[in-house]
Amino acid sequence: MNKTIKQLTGEIIDFVNKRDWMRLNTVKNLAVSLSIETAEVLEYVQWKNDEEIIDDLKKDSEPFGEELADVAIYLFELAYVANIDLSLAIEKKIVKNGIKYPAEGQLGEKYPRPADQ
Ligand SMILES: [Mg+2]
Numbered sequence: 001m002n003k004t005i006k007q008l009t010g011e012i013i014d015f016v017n018k019r020d021w022m023r024l025n026t027v028k029n030l031a032v033s034l035s036i037e038t039a040e041v042l043e044y045v046q047w048k049n050d051e052e053i054i055d056d057l058k059k060d061s062e063p064f065g066e067e068l069a070d071v072a073i074y075l076f077e078l079a080y081v082a083n084i085d086l087s088l089a090i091e092k093k094i095v096k097n098g099i100k101y102p103a104e105g106q107l108g109e110k111y112p113r114p115a116d117q
Helices: 005-018 027-045 050-059 062-081 086-100
Strands: none
Touching (some): 005 086, 027 062, 062 086
16 A cells, blocks of 8 residues: 555654654754765666666665665655645646646657666
């Protein structure tokens, strides 16, 4: 069963509170942590071409999934601490992007397609 962002954020905040970590989790500290975890995603793909990455993911996607989860956990917690409704912010941003980048007339063929996944 997939959980909502709100449900997952509640579980993350409960986890943090039970360990008394919330006092450390300022907006700045969480933004730094989010960036570090994002770098760990890059570390997974560092020195590999697209084909090697796809092969690695087919063999075992769990390590990459864990890094993505780390990013999401910090992102959800950062939004919570900053009092941002992340679901609403995402919905609004998708609408804004749709206006900025209308589907018609996009240059999708200009860029090479990544290897088939
Ligand atoms: Mg990590």
